[in-house]
Amino acid sequence: MAQLLQIHEPGETPLPHEGDRGAAIGIDLGTTNSLAALSLDQKPEALRDVHGRALVPSVVAYSPDGPVVGADARRMLLDQPELVVSSVKRLMGRGAADIKALAGALPYEVAPSADGGMVRIRVGGRVLSPVEISADILRAVRARAEDALGQSVDRAVITVPAYFDDAARTATRDAARLAGLEVLRLVNEPTAAALAYGLDKHSEGLYAIYDLGGGTFDFSLLRLEKGVFQVLATGGDAALGGDDFDHAVAARLLAERAAQIAGATVDTSRVKLALATARLAKECLSSQDEWIGMLDLDDRPSRHHLARAEVETMIAPLVARTIEICRQVLEDAAVAPQDVQGVVLVGGSTRVPLVRRQVAAFFGREPLSDIDPDEVVALGAALQAEALTRGSDTLLLDVTPLSLGIETMGGLVEKLIDRNTPIPVAKAQEFTTYQDGQTAMLIHVVQGEREMVDQCRSLGRFELHGIPPMVAGAARIRVSFAVDADGLLTVSAAEKTTGTAARVEIRPSYGLSEDEMATMLADSIANAKADMERRLLVEARVEATRTAKAVQAALAADGELLDAAERAGLERAIAAVEQAAAGGDRAAIVAAAEALELESKPFAERRMDRGIRTALAGKRVDAVLPTGE
Amino acid sequence: MTEAATPTTNAPATAAPLRCWSCGGPVASGAVFCATCRAVQPPGDADHFARLGLPRAFALDAAELDRRYFAAQRQLHPDRFATRSPRERAISQSQAVSLNDAYETLKAPLARACYLLKLEGVARTPDQDHTIDDPALLMDQMERREALGEAADGAAVQRIVAAADADARDALAAIARAFARDDLAAAARETTRLRYLEKLIEDARLARARVAPRQAAG
Numbered sequence: 001m002a003q004l005l006q007i008h009e010p011g012e013t014p015l016p017h018e019g020d021r022g023a024a025i026g027i028d029l030g031t032t033n034s035l036a037a038l039s040l041d042q043k044p045e046a047l048r049d050v051h052g053r054a055l056v057p058s059v060v061a062y063s064p065d066g067p068v069v070g071a072d073a074r075r076m077l078l079d080q081p082e083l084v085v086s087s088v089k090r091l092m093g094r095g096a097a098d099i100k101a102l103a104g105a106l107p108y109e110v111a112p113s114a115d116g117g118m119v120r121i122r123v124g125g126r127v128l129s130p131v132e133i134s135a136d137i138l139r140a141v142r143a144r145a146e147d148a149l150g151q152s153v154d155r156a157v158i159t160v161p162a163y164f165d166d167a168a169r170t171a172t173r174d175a176a177r178l179a180g181l182e183v184l185r186l187v188n189e190p191t192a193a194a195l196a197y198g199l200d201k202h203s204e205g206l207y208a209i210y211d212l213g214g215g216t217f218d219f220s221l222l223r224l225e226k227g228v229f230q231v232l233a234t235g236g237d238a239a240l241g242g243d244d245f246d247h248a249v250a251a252r253l254l255a256e257r258a259a260q261i262a263g264a265t266v267d268t269s270r271v272k273l274a275l276a277t278a279r280l281a282k283e284c285l286s287s288q289d290e291w292i293g294m295l296d297l298d299d300r301p302s303r304h305h306l307a308r309a310e311v312e313t314m315i316a317p318l319v320a321r322t323i324e325i326c327r328q329v330l331e332d333a334a335v336a337p338q339d340v341q342g343v344v345l346v347g348g349s350t351r352v353p354l355v356r357r358q359v360a361a362f363f364g365r366e367p368l369s370d371i372d373p374d375e376v377v378a379l380g381a382a383l384q385a386e387a388l389t390r391g392s393d394t395l396l397l398d399v400t401p402l403s404l405g406i407e408t409m410g411g412l413v414e415k416l417i418d419r420n421t422p423i424p425v426a427k428a429q430e431f432t433t434y435q436d437g438q439t440a441m442l443i444h445v446v447q448g449e450r451e452m453v454d455q456c457r458s459l460g461r462f463e464l465h466g467i468p469p470m471v472a473g474a475a476r477i478r479v480s481f482a483v484d485a486d487g488l489l490t491v492s493a494a495e496k497t498t499g500t501a502a503r504v505e506i507r508p509s510y511g512l513s514e515d516e517m518a519t520m521l522a523d524s525i526a527n528a529k530a531d532m533e534r535r536l537l538v539e540a541r542v543e544a545t546r547t548a549k550a551v552q553a554a555l556a557a558d559g560e561l562l563d564a565a566e567r568a569g570l571e572r573a574i575a576a577v578e579q580a581a582a583g584g585d586r587a588a589i590v591a592a593a594e595a596l597e598l599e600s601k602p603f604a605e606r607r608m609d610r611g612i613r614t615a616l617a618g619k620r621v622d623a624v625l626p627t628g629e
Numbered sequence: 630m631t632e633a634a635t636p637t638t639n640a641p642a643t644a645a646p647l648r649c650w651s652c653g654g655p656v657a658s659g660a661v662f663c664a665t666c667r668a669v670q671p672p673g674d675a676d677h678f679a680r681l682g683l684p685r686a687f688a689l690d691a692a693e694l695d696r697r698y699f700a701a702q703r704q705l706h707p708d709r710f711a712t713r714s715p716r717e718r719a720i721s722q723s724q725a726v727s728l729n730d731a732y733e734t735l736k737a738p739l740a741r742a743c744y745l746l747k748l749e750g751v752a753r754t755p756d757q758d759h760t761i762d763d764p765a766l767l768m769d770q771m772e773r774r775e776a777l778g779e780a781a782d783g784a785a786v787q788r789i790v791a792a793a794d795a796d797a798r799d800a801l802a803a804i805a806r807a808f809a810r811d812d813l814a815a816a817a818r819e820t821t822r823l824r825y826l827e828k829l830i831e832d833a834r835l836a837r838a839r840v841a842p843r844q845a846a847g
């Protein structure tokens with residue numbers, strides 16, 4: 001059919017309804033801040049609130065009314081530290097023993113867990129896993145994205161530190177699931193940053209990404225060539241970041257305080273405040289040479305003075321560790337520092353002047369940071385979300401950050417997949433029994449570079465049952481490791497000589513069981529209802545505002561088709577819509593929009609008639625009849 | 630029924646013509662997409678050289694290897710199938726796994742030499758056989774290991790690495806010459822030598838980290 005009339009006003013575009021699917025966004029779930037971005041036509045943009053803020057501080061306060069996330073939660077840290085959790089990313093897939101104490105006190109109140117698995121935090125009278133707390137952050141990021149887009153969001157690419165182990169990756173995926181998000185892909189943060197950077201600058205050649213976040217350090221070396229982003233090698237430390245700078249400064253503040261005030265006590269809440277003060281001091285010292293402040297605890301403030309040079313001395317060993325990792329990664333890839341064409345700085349902690357100086361000294365060139373280091377990862381994730389849902393000419397080829405293997409006799413590790421192997425990858429190896437008549441085998445899966453099991457990270461224990469009784473060494477047990485494009489590991493095992501189907505039981509060392517996930521999902525249904533109601537409100541608001549704008553535009557174009565009373569009626573209906581849209585009552589918004597639609601119907605019909613007459617005027621009949629095509 | 634573990638290698642090739650899993654139409658051997666319905670096909674059991682369309686030889690153009698690998702991943706990587714059916718996603722993943730396996734094997738000269746020896750039917754390839762039956766090589770390795778164990782500083786380790794690097798380059802050239810004249814016994818012998826030299830260089834790197842644990846920040 002030939003189209004006779006353009007229904008929409010010029011310049012007014014209809015809402016993008018791509019099928020029934022919501023938007024697919026990129027999310028940087030950071031230790032300090034989180035944010036979302038959306039890419040259209042390879043132009044990614046951070047999604048901001050009405051105040052223009054993209055960053056959601058990764059801080060959650062568990063008030064009696066429910067979780068509060070972001071800047072408001074961070075403010076509550078000052079007077080109600082016992083309700084507030086921050087830097088929870090450091091605990092993803094981690095055990096209680098992984099938490100660093102400060103002046104003898106932990107910055108989290110750890111709840112004892114029965115199985116010694118992933119740590120549980122006691123906060124605001126609740127006991128929560130890091131997965132649940134991260135899910136609350138993701139819900140807030142998702143809400144900000146939906147508000148910015150006026151559209152529901154149900155799919156996301158989520159970034160993780162390249163050096164995250166399997167347990168931490170799985171925990172991140174579980175958190176997204178709890179927040180009602182379908183994870184299109186987990187993408188490594190430095191790789192996402194390279195994508196944003198390379199596409200923006202049309203770079204080719206060898207690029208290094210130095211990513212120092214709040215809790216993790218990643219360094220990746222990539223080759224960029226004609227739209228292919230090939231990670232050559234990656235390295236890092238999943239427990240080294242700007243938080244450690246804060247820890248160093250806070251330790252100094254607490255020591256000074258102990259010297260100034262007799263009987264000053266330290267507990268979890270006071271440590272949280274000391275860390276918050278240390279962070280402010282660090283940020284201040286990024287631009288100034290000295291900081292003077294106080295630690296106001298228990299109405300007994302202690303006074304402190306710090307020079308930038310002093311803080312640099314404190315954090316120098318931490319920065320030196322990152323440079324040593326850079327050296328090792330380049331060596332893994334057999335690349336010399338001078339062969340690297342550009343070094344991109346990512347993460348808020350790269351604002352620290354000492355970090356910039358050391359990176360520049362190692363590579364012999366000034367690092368690049370012309371894309372906001374806080375936003376570049378989310379922008380890359382958004383590009384990847386677009387590529388996965390709408391297609392793209394670019395391709396990310398990533399690698400495993402850590403070697404994967406299983407425990408063999410004597411506590412040694414047999415590696416099945418080496419670090420820096422391109423993913424997806426699958427490898428299999430045969431093992432055998434060591435006792436006559438052995439019918440079960442314990443397969444202990446570990447991740448890490450060391451040769452002894454106790455120096456690697458335990459990922460899980462798998463029990464293979466149903467091995468037919470044979471003499472020792474006769475059974476052929478094939479253990480298969482598969483790492484998918486998200487970097488997630490699946491292990492399976494089978495006895496080959498008899499073809500007997502074998503059962504594999506999985507007990508993740510630092511994960512959540514399916515039962516725990518089921519309980520958490522049930523708990524999140526209440527949240528999901530609130531989310532749904534909020535989303536419907538946003539959508540109603542957008543729809544009503546769009547109708548009002550369309551009628552306004554039509555009034556401006558064809559207002560003379562109406563008499564004064566009709567015009568005044570329409571203007572009243574528009575004002576009613578605008579007033580309702582400013583409020584939070586979805587039913588009122590829908591009613592006002594429907595009233596406006598009804599009121600404007602005669603006007604629309606008159607415009608339609610005029611449009612047809614205009615379109616037909618001066619045209620030959622065969623030019624306006626349907627052609628049948 | 631209990632679910633069996635999925636093997637990572639494919640069943641041996643059969644003479645029967647291949648059928649598309651999706652539409653049942655004929656699929657040419659080695660084709661990655663069905664000509665009829667365009668559905669992605671399982672990777673099959675082509676050798677690494679054939680998979681990347683390269684001649685079966687030790688001599689290899691690294692730029693050409695990259696070019697072919699990138700072109701194949703552009704078509705087959707799971708990122709290209711993110712919105713497709715679970716079956717297609719799984720097949721694309723196994724295709725990408727096969728491509729990565731081929732690429733990793735062919736890219737590294739040592740892995741390429743071992744793989745080629747296996748393809749040529751050499752029974753004991755250097756990557757599987759952990760015994761040294763060449764007395765000269767055994768003596769040489771023991772001396773180097775001893776020197777590495779006694780190295781007291783980074784400079785001493787560096788001298789051992791430099792010597793091993795030079796010998797590794799020499800072994801590589803010898804492997805290339807041996808394959809070029811179809812002397813598989815010499816190729817296997819030099820590949821074993823290269824394997825031990827590479828292991829030594831890797832261990833020396835760890836040793837260097839041990840003798841110089843942290844460089845002072847500049």
Ligand SMILES: [Zn+2]
Nearest residue numbers: 649652663666
């Ligand atoms: Zn077909």
